[in-house]
Amino acid sequence: MIKNAELPAVKDALKTIRIAQKSGSNVLGAVINKVHGKHWELSARAIEHELELPILAKIPYDISVQHAIRAKKPVVLHNPHSPAAKEFTKLAADLFDIEHESKSGGWNIGRILKRIFGM
Template structure:
């Protein structure tokens, strides 16, 4: 039966959708059948990241009970399967996100992992994503507002009985103004699963409409997402190390 993982952030712009697309692709590269679902029905972006923004049937049709969710599944060149949301403003009307939990029951035998890209914040869409998931993955940035919002998200998830797998700290620059990793760990009280560095390959990959793990598989960001996939599967992540480690490699060495 599939694991359902909801990827959630307390605020927008931290890299949640980027994490979903790259985690999904990295899990496929490890031999898993993966379905990614754009659970952000008001401001969806997943299909834009994956390069196929217009679909005849979307999650909105499923939530309006016009079609079964199986009809909204599309194959992606990365090997993932995608359930997109409509980009149309009109489609948002009369969409009931709470119907998603029932729809997912029909997918449990169709994949090893189902990843839900939740809406940012702590509104109805995000709370629904928390309730329907077996496990929660939090994405944040290394600044106090983002980490504070992540803490609120973790507390809500735990109060609802969800299992919080841990945190992805995204867009790490190694600057003095950033929160130290030790403070982030202490404040959140859950594992930091990976640090994703600020990497110019990521916006370039989004422009090319490809996950960075495919666009630049040897980039530092790609390595971080592949490491995340290995950790979630409980598998070793082994790569040849460079003779000399840079600042980011030194920063993340203890996370191995």
């Protein structure tokens, strides 16, 4: 479940989670998208409490995402070192239980994509 850190979005997420659970789907957790880190946003703890699910990732607001959309590419390929791309990469690695940092401290998006898509 991916949502912004605003109350209406969290309420919508809760409805969607309930529908998914009633249909037998296993919802692993929530991803907070476009996080600005401002006081008006709900905290991760408040969102976890409301949804009764763990927060799997907090994706920061990142203009690189808009540039990637315009380029019609995933941000992890368009600008793999941007803050949002790093968080998406870490989330994918965590979900697929893949080590996401190379020995040099960089991100190994190629290995993650190969594991996810069987490339």
